[in-house]
Amino acid sequence: MLRDITLGQYYPAxxxxxxxxxxxxxxxxxxxxxxxxVAKGITGYAVATLFLVMxxxxxxxxxxxxxxxxxxxxxILMITVVFNLFLMxxxxxxxxxxxxxxxxxxxxxxxxxxxRLIYLIIGSSxxxxxxxxxDLTDGLERLLSPLKRIHVPVHEIAMxxxxxxxxxxxxLEETDKIMKAQMARGADFExxxxxRKARAMVxxxxxxxxxxxxxxxxxxxxxxxxxxxxxxxxxxxxxxxxESRDKTAYAVVWGYFLLVTAITWFQRQYxxxxx
Amino acid sequence: xxxxxxLTFDYERLDEEGNVESKKRAVDxxxxxxxxxxxxxxxxxxxSGKSTxxxxxxxxxxxxxxxxxxxxMDTKEEGKLWSIRQEAGMVFQNPDNxxxxxxxxxxxxxxxxxxxxxxxxxWRRVEESLGAVGMLKYRHHxxxxxxxxxxxxxxxxxxxxxxxxxxxxxxPTAMLDPHGRASVIQTARKLNREEGITIILITHYMExxxxxxxxxxxxxxxxxxxxxxxxxxxRVEELKRLRLDVPQATLLAFELQKxxxxxxxxxxxxxxxxxxxxxxxxxx
Numbered sequence: 001m002l003r004d005i006t007l008g009q010y011y012p013a014x015x016x017x018x019x020x021x022x023x024x025x026x027x028x029x030x031x032x033x034x035x036x037x038v039a040k041g042i043t044g045y046a047v048a049t050l051f052l053v054m055x056x057x058x059x060x061x062x063x064x065x066x067x068x069x070x071x072x073x074x075x076i077l078m079i080t081v082v083f084n085l086f087l088m089x090x091x092x093x094x095x096x097x098x099x100x101x102x103x104x105x106x107x108x109x110x111x112x113x114x115x116r117l118i119y120l121i122i123g124s125s126x127x128x129x130x131x132x133x134x135d136l137t138d139g140l141e142r143l144l145s146p147l148k149r150i151h152v153p154v155h156e157i158a159m160x161x162x163x164x165x166x167x168x169x170x171x172l173e174e175t176d177k178i179m180k181a182q183m184a185r186g187a188d189f190e191x192x193x194x195x196r197k198a199r200a201m202v203x204x205x206x207x208x209x210x211x212x213x214x215x216x217x218x219x220x221x222x223x224x225x226x227x228x229x230x231x232x233x234x235x236x237x238x239x240x241x242x243e244s245r246d247k248t249a250y251a252v253v254w255g256y257f258l259l260v261t262a263i264t265w266f267q268r269q270y271x272x273x274x275x
Numbered sequence: 276x277x278x279x280x281x282l283t284f285d286y287e288r289l290d291e292e293g294n295v296e297s298k299k300r301a302v303d304x305x306x307x308x309x310x311x312x313x314x315x316x317x318x319x320x321x322x323s324g325k326s327t328x329x330x331x332x333x334x335x336x337x338x339x340x341x342x343x344x345x346x347x348m349d350t351k352e353e354g355k356l357w358s359i360r361q362e363a364g365m366v367f368q369n370p371d372n373x374x375x376x377x378x379x380x381x382x383x384x385x386x387x388x389x390x391x392x393x394x395x396x397x398w399r400r401v402e403e404s405l406g407a408v409g410m411l412k413y414r415h416h417x418x419x420x421x422x423x424x425x426x427x428x429x430x431x432x433x434x435x436x437x438x439x440x441x442x443x444x445x446x447p448t449a450m451l452d453p454h455g456r457a458s459v460i461q462t463a464r465k466l467n468r469e470e471g472i473t474i475i476l477i478t479h480y481m482e483x484x485x486x487x488x489x490x491x492x493x494x495x496x497x498x499x500x501x502x503x504x505x506x507x508x509x510r511v512e513e514l515k516r517l518r519l520d521v522p523q524a525t526l527l528a529f530e531l532q533k534x535x536x537x538x539x540x541x542x543x544x545x546x547x548x549x550x551x552x553x554x555x556x557x558x559x
């Protein structure tokens with residue numbers, strides 16, 4: 001179950017998206033997420049879908065691999081959908097049972113909300129799947145570097161992020177191992193009500209935390225032993241500079257964003273709601 | 276290369292107010308001298324202070340008493356810290372917890388990046404060190420998909436890329452299977468022979484130290500024996516008392532000797548034992 005989280009796992013492949021500058025990918029992801037909240041109605045989402053499909057195809061990451069990340073957030077997705085479905089007040093009632101009612105507006109909002117979340121996760125998964133955490137960190141560091149002037153420890157934040165990403169699969173594996181070890185001793189993670197299930201997590205989390213601290217300690221020592229002393233005086237193995245393909249990508253992304261905004265604006269202005 | 280004089284270190288247990296509650300002496304007045312280009316082994320069972328000693332060489336720990344010099348630099352001198360760590364690289368026990376990068380080559384580049392080496396030079400060093408440990412074809416792999424022995428070789432490459440004169444390997448094989456263990460030791464030997472890097476191998480596997488130039492045996496923070504492998508392994512009874520396992524060939528030779536078969540002291544390998552026994556047989 002836990003192994004299904006693909007967020008933060010790099011998928012090695014040779015594709016245009018893999019080769020893009022991480023800053024481009026970070027900015028693109030941000031723009032894409034914003035565009036999902038800007039977009040209204042089917043036309044807007046059609047454009048977003050097109051953009052996403054294009055990105056997935058270009059990334060050469062198997063679609064199945066990307067959707068694995070969705071399983072982990074399935075519950076959140078379902079809760080959002082259910083709430084939207086029942087709590088939205090619309091004009092046309094489709095179904096009624098006691099105080100529960102589903103209206104056309106509910107269905108619409110729930111549908112778009114689900115779509116929005118799914119796209120959001122697929123979108124950010126593509127970024128993390130095609131960018132090595134080190135690149136990601138470098139990109140983030142460069143993008144946020146203006147904040148250094150107001151004493152934000154940008155390098156340290158970026159380093160912490162990349163280490164967290166590197167250890168996600170290791171800690172997941174460890175969780176799996178501890179889970180099996182506790183199950184072998186008769187621990188039961190499956191049955192009982194929510195409280196009992198939560199309590200069953202304690203013998204899982206305690207060893208996990210202890211081991212995480214131990215790992216952190218080891219890693220800090222290993223980093224120090226290799227002369228890590230913060231961002232000062234550090235050179236880059238893979239320094240970032242924009243290539244022509246990065247500029248093209250920026251153009252495409254901004255074009256996409258303008259299109260989505262234009263569609264939304266158009267719909268609002270003229271009331272042409274194509275749904 | 277490395278010299279220790281009366282080196283002493285205590286692990287302090289602090290109570291809640293931060294006062295020293297109790298002290299445990301981990302390294303007890305150790306004196307040693309290691310010449311450049313040698314393959315040195317430090318043996319000892321768990322808790323003998325061998326890892327603590329290793330961490331002093333990399334200036335991760337500072338001596339409580341005494342002094343340790345790495346290439347003439349006193350580890351207590353603040354300003355020399357980074358040069359000492361560059362000079363004396365360190366490989367740790369757990370292969371997972373010392374790899375920082377998510378791609379093999381990025382991890383190897385981490386050390387040189389910290390040293391402020393220019394980009395072109397980093398790439399050159401990464402290639403060179405991955406080649407030296409025989410991991411060049413895995414350069415684009417994720418470390419999570421490598422075996423334990425491969426991960427340790429990547430870790431060694433990561434240290435190599437900093438161009439150290441000495442590498443301290445702190446029980447690098449403790450978590451590996453026999454195959455991985457052999458590959459790591461082979462790599463260390465190769466670096467010693469071909470690149471002239473001083474290797475300090477901390478271990479409790481006796482088989483790994485057979486080819487060392489000099490062995491230090493530690494117990495309760497003290498160096499209790501030292502010498503070349505042959506001298507050390509001829510003292511089987513003493514080693515057993517220190518809870519160290521003697522290589523099987525040595526042990527067999529020792530037992531045979533006790534039964535009156537005229538074998539020389541300190542036989543180290545199976546081949547050597549076979550040779551000696553055949554010689555005896557032909558004389559009969």
